[in-house]
Amino acid sequence: MNDQACEKSVNRRWQLSLSTMLLLVTLFAVGAGFVKARHDRNELQRLLATLRPMTRELSVDNPTQIAVVRRVPTLSNELIFDAYIPKPLVPTQVHRLCLVLEEIVDSGPFDVLFPQPTGSFDLQPGIHSIELRSTEADKNDVNSEHRFVVLVDGETVIKAKRPAVWQASNGWTSYGTISQSQAFDAKEAVQLLRRRNNEPNKNFSLSAPAKKPTNGVLLWIDSGD
Secondary structure: OHHHHHHHHHHHHOOOOHHHHHHHHHHHHHHHHHHHHHHHHHHHHHHHHHHHHHHOOOOOOOOOOEEEEEOOOOOOOOOEEEEEEOOOOOOOOOEEEEEEOOOEOOOOOHHHHOOOOOEEEEEOOEEEEEEEEEEOOOOOOOOOEEEEEEEEOOEEEEEEEEEHHHOOOOOEEEOOOOOOOEEEOOOOOEEEEEEEEOEEOOOOOEEOOOOOOEOEEEEEEEOOO
16 A cells, blocks of 8 residues: 555656646747847848948948948949048148049059149048049040049039040059958058059050059048158
8 A cells, every 4th residue: 555655656746737838848949949049140140241341331440540431333433432530640630532633653652652632622530421423525526524523421522624635545444442341540541543544555455554654543541641
């Protein structure tokens, strides 16, 4: 009799009520959902890290540095940059947006790479949009002109024009693009665009000559030092 009582007592010890089973199932489901949510979050973060360069968003990680990125163009000739300008290192420092249309080289010392600008504009600290708009001259009209307009935050700050012969041949050669957000030392000249007009070469094709200056478009942020 005592043995049967003990056996029943042991059996009852391992029996679970319906409410307990429901609680355990609920806890398991919550735990599994938490693990899955954390996994999905990590996957989303990895996906966003992969897609971020494609969105070309301006990232300012160090407020003492210049940061620049070119926007994804929506038109074939659209050229817009987002730029962050830090506070000056010294009271006399002024960051300038500079434009040059002649004597553009592909290599050389600093004063040759960045000559005296055709036009310039002082940039205040903060985030700005910088846009270059250009209109080519009509090849059928010798009196037509190439026109260039630089805008900062939607306002025209530099204007220039050149005669049709300024670009003797079709096309140009561009050097480097800032397709991802990049940071630069505040004392550094930040090249936004270096475009050199093509000329006929000995192979009966068009290219920008490597050993002499040409007309073109050079747009950069000067540190003012």
